[in-house]
Amino acid sequence: MIFLRAVWAMCLMALVSGAVHAAEHRVVIHHMELQAIEGVKHVGDVIIFDNQSDMAHNLYITYPDGTVDNLDTQVPGTQRKLTLRQAGPAVVRCWIHPIIKAEFEILPASAAQKP
Amino acid sequence: MAAHMLSFRMAAATLVVLASAFAGLAAHAAETVLVSRELKEKYRRPSETPFPKSNPFDAAKAELGKHLFFDPRLSRTGAISCASCHNPGFDWSDGLPRGVGVTGVPLPRKTPTVLNAAWLTALMWDGRAGSLEQQAALPLTAEHEMGMPLDEMVTRLKGIDGYARLYEAAFPGQEIGIENTLAALATYERTLVSNPAPFDRWIEGDESAISEEAKRGFVVFNEAGRCNKCHSSWRFTDDSFHDIGLASEDIGRGEFAPPTVVIMRHAFKTPSLRDLRFTGPYMHDGSMKTIGEVISHYEDGGKARPSLSPEMKAIKLTKQERDDLIAYLKTIQGQPLETAIPRLP
Numbered sequence A: 001m002i003f004l005r006a007v008w009a010m011c012l013m014a015l016v017s018g019a020v021h022a023a024e025h026r027v028v029i030h031h032m033e034l035q036a037i038e039g040v041k042h043v044g045d046v047i048i049f050d051n052q053s054d055m056a057h058n059l060y061i062t063y064p065d066g067t068v069d070n071l072d073t074q075v076p077g078t079q080r081k082l083t084l085r086q087a088g089p090a091v092v093r094c095w096i097h098p099i100i101k102a103e104f105e106i107l108p109a110s111a112a113q114k115p
Numbered sequence B: 001m002a003a004h005m006l007s008f009r010m011a012a013a014t015l016v017v018l019a020s021a022f023a024g025l026a027a028h029a030a031e032t033v034l035v036s037r038e039l040k041e042k043y044r045r046p047s048e049t050p051f052p053k054s055n056p057f058d059a060a061k062a063e064l065g066k067h068l069f070f071d072p073r074l075s076r077t078g079a080i081s082c083a084s085c086h087n088p089g090f091d092w093s094d095g096l097p098r099g100v101g102v103t104g105v106p107l108p109r110k111t112p113t114v115l116n117a118a119w120l121t122a123l124m125w126d127g128r129a130g131s132l133e134q135q136a137a138l139p140l141t142a143e144h145e146m147g148m149p150l151d152e153m154v155t156r157l158k159g160i161d162g163y164a165r166l167y168e169a170a171f172p173g174q175e176i177g178i179e180n181t182l183a184a185l186a187t188y189e190r191t192l193v194s195n196p197a198p199f200d201r202w203i204e205g206d207e208s209a210i211s212e213e214a215k216r217g218f219v220v221f222n223e224a225g226r227c228n229k230c231h232s233s234w235r236f237t238d239d240s241f242h243d244i245g246l247a248s249e250d251i252g253r254g255e256f257a258p259p260t261v262v263i264m265r266h267a268f269k270t271p272s273l274r275d276l277r278f279t280g281p282y283m284h285d286g287s288m289k290t291i292g293e294v295i296s297h298y299e300d301g302g303k304a305r306p307s308l309s310p311e312m313k314a315i316k317l318t319k320q321e322r323d324d325l326i327a328y329l330k331t332i333q334g335q336p337l338e339t340a341i342p343r344l345p
Helices: A002-021 B002-031 B037-041 B059-069 B132-141 B150-158 B163-170 B178-190 B198-203 B212-222 B291-300 B319-330
Strands: A024-030 A046-051 A059-062 A068-070 A079-083 A088-094 A101-107
Touching: A059 A079, B059 B163, B059 B178, B132 B150, B132 B178, B150 B163, B150 B178, B163 B178, B198 B212, B212 B319, B291 B319
Parallel strands: A024 A046
Antiparallel strands: A046 A079, A059 A068, A059 A088, A088 A101
C-alpha cells in the first residue's frame, strides 16, 4: 500500500512538473497583425492565439519538414490553441490574409517534458 | 392706413423669407456629412511607389519592360501581348467576362487590372504568386494565355534586332535571359499607378471635391454596406481571400490549401475598386453585368456554405443608400492612366 502511494505521488509529481515546463504563450491578433512571438519556445509548449481584431482569421503553422497544422477559422473574440510539435524554424501565416506572417524558432522539448 | 398695411405686409414677407432661409440652412446643415479624420486616414494614398530591393526601379529597365509588355512576340503565336488582356484602353484589363489568350479558349477567370500592382503582396485571383516577378511567368507560359515556354521566349527575343540595345541599357553586361526579362516586366508594371481621383482630393481636405451624396455613400461603404470589411485601404482591397458566395464551381485558393482549410474553398482575392469600370463585367468570373447586380448580391449575403466568408452578412440598403454608394464609387475613379504604345524593335 505504501509502495502504491509512493508510485502515485511520483506520477503526480511528474504530471505537475510537465505542466510547469510545457509553457503557454499568448499571442494577440490585432487587425492584420500578429503580436511578435517572443521568448523561448519548446516542443510541447502551447501558443494561444487571441483574435482581438474585427475580422476572422485562419492561422496555420508550417514546420521545418513542410508539414502544416491548421488552426481553423477563428472569428473575432475567440482563441485557438496550438501545441508545438517539431523543433526548428517555424512560420505562422493566415490563409485568409497572406500578409500575416510570423517566423520563430522552436527548441527541442526541455528535459522535464521528456517521458 | 394703406401705407401702414403695406409696411406690415413687407415685414411679414421679410419674416417668411428669413424663415425660409433659416430652414434651408438648417436642412443643408443636416445634410452635411461629417466623417472622422481617423476614418479618412485609412484611405490616404501613399506618396511613393514601392519597389523591392531585389529589383529596384531603373528607367531603362522600365522602358525595356514597357516594350516587352506591348510585344505580341512574347506569345507562342506572336499575336497576344500582355497588353492584349491588360489593355490601357480598358483601364488595363480587357472588358471581357473572362480573358481570351492564344488558343481562343475562354480562360476560367476575368482579367484583373494591373494598375497599382506595385503594392500587391499576393498575385493572381488565387494568390499563387508572391511577387510580380513570379507572376509575370505565369500568363507567359500558361497554355491558353500566351503559351510560350520561357526558354523559347529568350531565343525569340535574342533574334529580334533592337532588343540587345534595350537589354544592355537596362542590364549592362547581361545577356537576354528569363530572369532579367521578368524583372523588366515587373518594373514596368510597378510604374502603372492610378491617377488621383476626386475622392483623394477629399481625403486631402478639399470638401468640395465630392458631392454630399458621395460622402453619404462613403459612410454607407464603411457602415451599413460593410464594403470596407474587405475593400479597405487606398486601393480598396485587403489583399486577402474570401468566398463571397458566388455560384461558380471554381474553388479558387482552395486548390492550394489542404482540404481541411474549408474557408479557402471558393475563396478569391478581393479586387481593387479604384478605377472600377462601370460598364462591367464584375466578379472573378465576370458573372455580373451591372453594379446593381453586384450590390444585390451583397444584400442577399451570398450562397450559404461552410466556406462562406464570415465577413459576408446579408445587408439591407434603402434606394437612397444604394444611389449614394454608387455616387461614392464613382469618385474613386481618376483620369484614365494613358500611355503611348512603344514602337517595337
